[in-house]
Amino acid sequence: MELKLEKVSYEDKIKNISYEFEEGKITSIIGSSGSGCTILGQLLSGTIKDYEGKIINDFKGREIGYVYKRAEESFIYNTVRQEISFGLTKYNYKTDILNKRVEDSLKIVGLNAKYLNRSPFDLSSGEKESVLLAVVLALNPKLIIIDDPSIYLDNKREEKLIRLIKKLKNTYHKTIIIITSNVNFALSITDNYILLKKGKIVSKGAKKDLLTCDKLSTAQVEVPEIIKFINMAQKNKNVSLEVTSDIKELMKDVYRNVK
Amino acid sequence: MEKMVIKIKNMSFRYNKDFLFKDFNLEIVSNTFNCIIGKNASGKSTLAKLLGGILPYEGYINIDGYLLNKSNLPRIRRSMSVCFDNASSHFIGETVRDDLAFSLENLGYSKSEISSSIEIISKKFKLDGILEKGPSDLNDSEKEKVMIASSLIHNPKILLLDESIHKLNSSDRKLIFKLLEEYKKKSKLTIILITHNLEDTLFSDRIIVLDKGKVLLDDTKEKIYADDKLEKMGFKLPFIVKLSHNLMLYDLFDKVYFSDKEAIDKLWN
Numbered sequence: 001m002e003l004k005l006e007k008v009s010y011e012d013k014i015k016n017i018s019y020e021f022e023e024g025k026i027t028s029i030i031g032s033s034g035s036g037c038t039i040l041g042q043l044l045s046g047t048i049k050d051y052e053g054k055i056i057n058d059f060k061g062r063e064i065g066y067v068y069k070r071a072e073e074s075f076i077y078n079t080v081r082q083e084i085s086f087g088l089t090k091y092n093y094k095t096d097i098l099n100k101r102v103e104d105s106l107k108i109v110g111l112n113a114k115y116l117n118r119s120p121f122d123l124s125s126g127e128k129e130s131v132l133l134a135v136v137l138a139l140n141p142k143l144i145i146i147d148d149p150s151i152y153l154d155n156k157r158e159e160k161l162i163r164l165i166k167k168l169k170n171t172y173h174k175t176i177i178i179i180t181s182n183v184n185f186a187l188s189i190t191d192n193y194i195l196l197k198k199g200k201i202v203s204k205g206a207k208k209d210l211l212t213c214d215k216l217s218t219a220q221v222e223v224p225e226i227i228k229f230i231n232m233a234q235k236n237k238n239v240s241l242e243v244t245s246d247i248k249e250l251m252k253d254v255y256r257n258v259k
Numbered sequence: 260m261e262k263m264v265i266k267i268k269n270m271s272f273r274y275n276k277d278f279l280f281k282d283f284n285l286e287i288v289s290n291t292f293n294c295i296i297g298k299n300a301s302g303k304s305t306l307a308k309l310l311g312g313i314l315p316y317e318g319y320i321n322i323d324g325y326l327l328n329k330s331n332l333p334r335i336r337r338s339m340s341v342c343f344d345n346a347s348s349h350f351i352g353e354t355v356r357d358d359l360a361f362s363l364e365n366l367g368y369s370k371s372e373i374s375s376s377i378e379i380i381s382k383k384f385k386l387d388g389i390l391e392k393g394p395s396d397l398n399d400s401e402k403e404k405v406m407i408a409s410s411l412i413h414n415p416k417i418l419l420l421d422e423s424i425h426k427l428n429s430s431d432r433k434l435i436f437k438l439l440e441e442y443k444k445k446s447k448l449t450i451i452l453i454t455h456n457l458e459d460t461l462f463s464d465r466i467i468v469l470d471k472g473k474v475l476l477d478d479t480k481e482k483i484y485a486d487d488k489l490e491k492m493g494f495k496l497p498f499i500v501k502l503s504h505n506l507m508l509y510d511l512f513d514k515v516y517f518s519d520k521e522a523i524d525k526l527w528n
Contacts, residue, residue: 032428034398124300220428225498237527
């Protein structure tokens with residue numbers, strides 16, 4: 001399955017982007033608000049059509065699942081069951097098959113069957129995020145685009161979400177695109193990344209390249225604290241520390257350098 | 260003696276039958292920077308809505324000398340600005356300039372006072388380039404910045420921010436924290452920041468940890484972060500705190516540092 005952008009531009013928001021997404025991998029589109037990340041997600045999902053350039057996308061229609069940001073605004077039904085069933089009803093499934101798909105997708109996101117009869121509006125933000133994902137998974141998409149999943153999650157929820165997204169890749173072989181401004185989150189999950197600034201790609205590569213990417217500040221994205229620390233030690237004291245996102249690795253390096 | 264700007268006594272609140280807060284007590288000292296943290300569903304956002312006068316409560320809440328009730332709400336809104344997590348719905352005016360003017364018009368400021376206030380605030384918050392723009396032309400970072408600016412333009416005594424700073428880009432975030440410090444110092448502002456990002460707590464004088472509607476911990480950051488109790492509760496510690504704890508284990512540090520620069524100076528001087 002191919003997903004490729006060739007010199008794609010849209011209004012003044014996306015400027016001449018070329019990039020090929022890897023099938024079966026997690027790619028993060030990183031950028032601060034206003035950088036064009038969400039617009040790029042909409043171009044990939046086919047919601048925006050009047051662009052310039054070429055988008056080759058073998059994923060069609062229901063093969064693309066899009067998890068929007070701001071969970072509560074997209075819920076419309078009184079129960080989680082109705083919410084997840086909604087997308088499926090137009091495909092004329094038999095009731096028992098439909099119910100099984102609803103229950104299975106809720107199970108994949110780690111919520112038990114008790115949630116089926118609860119109101120989506122009364123859930124915590126982490127549970128809402130999980131239900132939104134279940135709504136998308138029920139249609140069994142091959143490509144999943146998730147817009148800003150980590151923004152309101154506490155540590156435990158975030159770790160859960162990271163495990164879930166990795167499971168979707170490793171066990172269910174989904175191609176996953178994550179839109180985020182959180183570099184720490186991207187570092188804990190991604191295989192590849194592109195960094196956007198004002199609609200342009202200013203950096204791209206594999207996860208290890210993200211660690212040493214020097215364009216984060218100019219792209220107005222928050223540099224992870226651990227990387228700020230390493231950079232400051234290098235600059236102020238001329239200490240050579242290996243750039244890492246793992247505090248244990250940093251500790252070993254600091255210990256070696258101080259001793 | 261310390262002056263309390265917010266007093267909550269024996270306050271209760273329930274969704275349907277279940278109590279989220281039961282006989283809850285909390286006081287906020289004037290001219291301090293307070294962070295309220297808690298996991299998802301700890302009650303921290305409900306507390307913001309209660310203080311903002313949006314939800315009904317039982318018991319006693321006093322804000323800046325006024326009992327929190329419907330008839331005192333206009334007076335309380337003058338003393339305390341509340342920002343929630345959705346900057347778009349906070350926006351009232353057609354343009355940023357209108358939005359900034361709105362709260363001042365309500366307070367009866369004259370035209371010339373309004374325009375000079377807008378000039379001052381837009382310089383501080385670096386809004387000059389976007390004053391004539393409407394909400395749909397702003398990105399999320401700009402919206403949050405405008406929301407906070409319009410909350411501070413009439414110099415309230417208290418600013419309550421409920422997850423209102425998470426879409427700020429890195430330079431706006433830096434600016435906002437610098438300005439909050441400045442307002443605290445020069446205008447004696449009391450700040451309450453509700454957040455799930457523990458990095459934010461490094462700016463605070465006091466950290467209040469909520470869990471299921473109860474205050475679990477309430478202390479200075481020095482005391483809260485002296486050991487790894489928050490980590491054991493499932494929170495992700497600020498990087499510099501986590502690093503300090505590790506270096507204490509290696510006997511390289513004898514205390515927790517709160518700035519990279521101090522930590523680096525200690526290690527390599």
